[in-house]
Amino acid sequence: MTYTYRITIAQLNPTVGDLSGNAELAFGAWEQGKAAGADLVALPEMFITGYQTQDMIRRSGFILAAVAEIEALARRCADGPTLAIGGPALDGVRLHNSYYMLKGGAIIGRADKHFLPNFNVFDEVRLFNRGEIQGPFATTGPRIGTPICEDAWYPDVAEAQVESGAEVLLVPNGSPYFRDKFEVRLNNMVARVVENDVPLIYLNLLGAQDDQVFDGGSFVLNPGGQLAMQLPVFEDAIAHVDLERTDDGWRVVDGAKAHLPESLEQDYHAMVLSLRDYCRKTGFKKVLLGLSGGVDSAIVATIAADALGPDNVRCVMLPSEYTSQASLDDAAACAHALGCKLDTVSIKEPVRAVDQALAHLFDGLDADLTEENIQSRLRGLLLMAQSNKFGEMLLTTGNKSEVAVGYATIYGDMSGGYNPIKDLYKTRVFDICRWRNANHRPWMMAPAGEVISVAIIDKPPSAELRPDQKDEDSLPPYPVLDDILFRLVDEEQSVADCVAAGHDRAVVKKIEHLIYISEYKRFQSAPGTRLSKRAFWLDRRYPIVNRWRDNS
Numbered sequence: 120m121t122y123t124y125r126i127t128i129a130q131l132n133p134t135v136g137d138l139s140g141n142a143e144l145a146f147g148a149w150e151q152g153k154a155a156g157a158d159l160v161a162l163p164e165m166f167i168t169g170y171q172t173q174d175m176i177r178r179s180g181f182i183l184a185a186v187a188e189i190e191a192l193a194r195r196c197a198d199g200p201t202l203a204i205g206g207p208a209l210d211g212v213r214l215h216n217s218y219y220m221l222k223g224g225a226i227i228g229r230a231d232k233h234f235l236p237n238f239n240v241f242d243e244v245r246l247f248n249r250g251e252i253q254g255p256f257a258t259t260g261p262r263i264g265t266p267i268c269e270d271a272w273y274p275d276v277a278e279a280q281v282e283s284g285a286e287v288l289l290v291p292n293g294s295p296y297f298r299d300k301f302e303v304r305l306n307n308m309v310a311r312v313v314e315n316d317v318p319l320i321y322l323n324l325l326g327a328q329d330d331q332v333f334d335g336g337s338f339v340l341n342p343g344g345q346l347a348m349q350l351p352v353f354e355d356a357i358a359h360v361d362l363e364r365t366d367d368g369w370r371v372v373d374g375a376k377a378h379l380p381e382s383l384e385q386d387y388h389a390m391v392l393s394l395r396d397y398c399r400k401t402g403f404k405k406v407l408l409g410l411s412g413g414v415d416s417a418i419v420a421t422i423a424a425d426a427l428g429p430d431n432v433r434c435v436m437l438p439s440e441y442t443s444q445a446s447l448d449d450a451a452a453c454a455h456a457l458g459c460k461l462d463t464v465s466i467k468e469p470v471r472a473v474d475q476a477l478a479h480l481f482d483g484l485d486a487d488l489t490e491e492n493i494q495s496r497l498r499g500l501l502l503m504a505q506s507n508k509f510g511e512m513l514l515t516t517g518n519k520s521e522v523a524v525g526y527a528t529i530y531g532d533m534s535g536g537y538n539p540i541k542d543l544y545k546t547r548v549f550d551i552c553r554w555r556n557a558n559h560r561p562w563m564m565a566p567a568g569e570v571i572s573v574a575i576i577d578k579p580p581s582a583e584l585r586p587d588q589k590d591e592d593s594l595p596p597y598p599v600l601d602d603i604l605f606r607l608v609d610e611e612q613s614v615a616d617c618v619a620a621g622h623d624r625a626v627v628k629k630i631e632h633l634i635y636i637s638e639y640k641r642f643q644s645a646p647g648t649r650l651s652k653r654a655f656w657l658d659r660r661y662p663i664v665n666r667w668r669d670n671s
């Protein structure tokens with residue numbers, strides 16, 4: 120006779136702080152599992168609170184409410200499969216990131232996370248106490264070890280659990296996206312499977328929280344490291360993992376294997392999902408943005424239209440005396456192709472009014488950056504006025520190259536609540552535009568086709584704040600700038616490393632200086648989608664006041 124055991128895994132999208140809503144999602148998954156004859160239904164790490172909760176997890180009221188919600192779930196799920204769910208646990212003054220087993224109306228077990236991540240976006244040593252490694256949970260089928268996310272990135276916890284009898288590893292995760300991270304996860308999990316010779320179920324969260332995007336992409340491995348199941352990335356999914364007991368131990372029956380898209384598509388999907396979730400979870404139904412006819416605002420409009428639907432995205436052209444006819448035409452064509460409304464608000468008169476208001480103070484002084492920034496600030500003011508009046512959240516559009524060197528006006532074009540391209544270098548903005556023009560997916564709400572014209576992609580980038588201005592007047596060409604930025608910011612290389620890679624030292628020093636002196640701008644900037652391991656905000660925390668420079 121074959122012994123089988125079914126684990127339903129739920130790659131779902133919780134909302135931080137929405138304890139009852141998250142419990143409802145968990146209960147829905149449990150009902151689906153029960154209907155499918157599951158023995159156990161599993162949810163990801165910290166599902167009851169959402170992830171990451173940051174310092175809110177230090178509030179005892181929040182912890183107690185989360186635990187009460189888990190106890191209520193246990194009672195609701197008394198009659199049916201075991202429910203496994205992540206949540207906080209308080210032992211006296213010791214706070215844990217834990218994984219609970221609920222059965223027969225009660226909490227029947229709990230594992231506490233042992234390895235607390237404390238790098239990049241994680242501060243878990245600051246927030247939680249390290250748990251003791253413990254043995255597996257006994258079930259009616261296999262004994263199940265549950266290393267929690269970071270626990271499975273090192274051999275110790277899995278090895279200890281298997282030594283004390285675990286026959287299957289179920290790894291609940293809150294693993295946020297960065298480009299090509301799937302390979303990193305897979306390599307780590309294959310290592311655990313090879314070391315321990317048991318099947319492993321890797322279950323990740325879905326959904327976005329502020330800057331971070333949990334991309335799902337859960338998967339199941341058999342001993343030896345063979346992929347038995349693959350869930351989609353960036354989408355909700357519930358799947359049933361069937362385990363069979365063989366003479367060699369428990370094995371997973373081969374199941375569906377979702378296709379994993381290339382990295383441009385994954386980045387694009389991350390930006391769409393993060394903006395969609397940011398708006399949904401904060402309660403915004405509509406957004407607006409300034410559409411200049413340039414490539415940055417065009418891709419942000421496209422992301423927004425794909426995330427929220429074209430009817431919920433309003434574009435505003437705010438021409439000045441320097442705005443070219445080509446910019447007016449390109450912005451109109453982009454809004455039209457996306458199916459978004461385009462309004463026009465001229466800044467010519469407001470610019471004149473501000474000039475007049477300041478004339479008695481600025482008399483005799485040459486026009487300079489001040490006047491350029493006034494244009495950008497008037498656009499910010501006029502866009503924010505519309506945001507207030509119509510309840511639309513303003514999107515800001517600075518790419519990572521601009522954010523890195525401070526090439527944007529504070530309280531001007533930096534105005535806005537969210538920036539989906541904040542972690543996308545300008546050279547990759549172009550690649551993403553071309554990719555979106557050539558590809559369409561069911562999760563995109565805007566039309567297919569060339570939504571960003573070749574004219575927009577091919578024109579030399581310009582802020583159009585003075586006659587014939589080009590970005591390359593003040594910055595090196597973007598391919599050079601982006602390579603230097605990638606080395607200095609993402610790779611944390613030295614100035615000497617950049618020079619050794621072929622860059623001009625004076626140019627590298629100028630870029631290094633711009634990065635350091637614009638820290639104050641980033642501190643005041645809107646959050647945006649994290650796509651890399653070194654996104655501005657939590658991945659890279661630098662002082663604002665800082666006199667050190669690298670003289671290598």
Ligand SMILES: Nc1ncnc2c1ncn2[C@@H]1O[C@H](COP(=O)(O)OP(=O)(O)OC[C@H]2O[C@@H]([n+]3cccc(C(=O)O)c3)[C@H](O)[C@@H]2O)[C@@H](O)[C@H]1O
Pocket residue numbers: 488491492495521525526527528529531532581582584590593636639663
């Ligand atoms: N450490 C610090 N802490 C706090 N405040 C600090 C500061 N350093 C300067 N400041 C203040 O910041 C202000 C200067 O910053 P800000 O007013 O932004 O002006 P600023 O950075 O001098 O100029 C804006 C730059 O962005 C470019 N731009 C503007 C608009 C659009 C685009 C585009 O293509 O996307 C590019 C523009 O061409 C120019 O190069 C000053 O008022 C100064 O007092």
Ligand SMILES: Nc1ncnc2c1ncn2[C@@H]1O[C@H](COP(=O)(O)OP(=O)(O)OP(=O)(O)O)[C@@H](O)[C@H]1O
Pocket residue numbers: 408409410411412413414415416417435436437438439442498516517518521532580581582583
């Ligand atoms: N004429 C304009 N009409 C509407 N919005 C504008 C206009 N000019 C600038 N903006 C807004 O300010 C942002 C910064 O624009 P700017 O043109 O100065 O530089 P950019 O970073 O090259 O952006 P883009 O590629 O969108 O032009 C734009 O993305 C847009 O949101």
Ligand SMILES: NC(=O)CC[C@H](N)C(=O)O
Pocket residue numbers: 164236241267268269270272292293294295
């Ligand atoms: N929640 C966690 O423990 C996350 C850390 C983990 N190594 C990851 O990024 O996937």
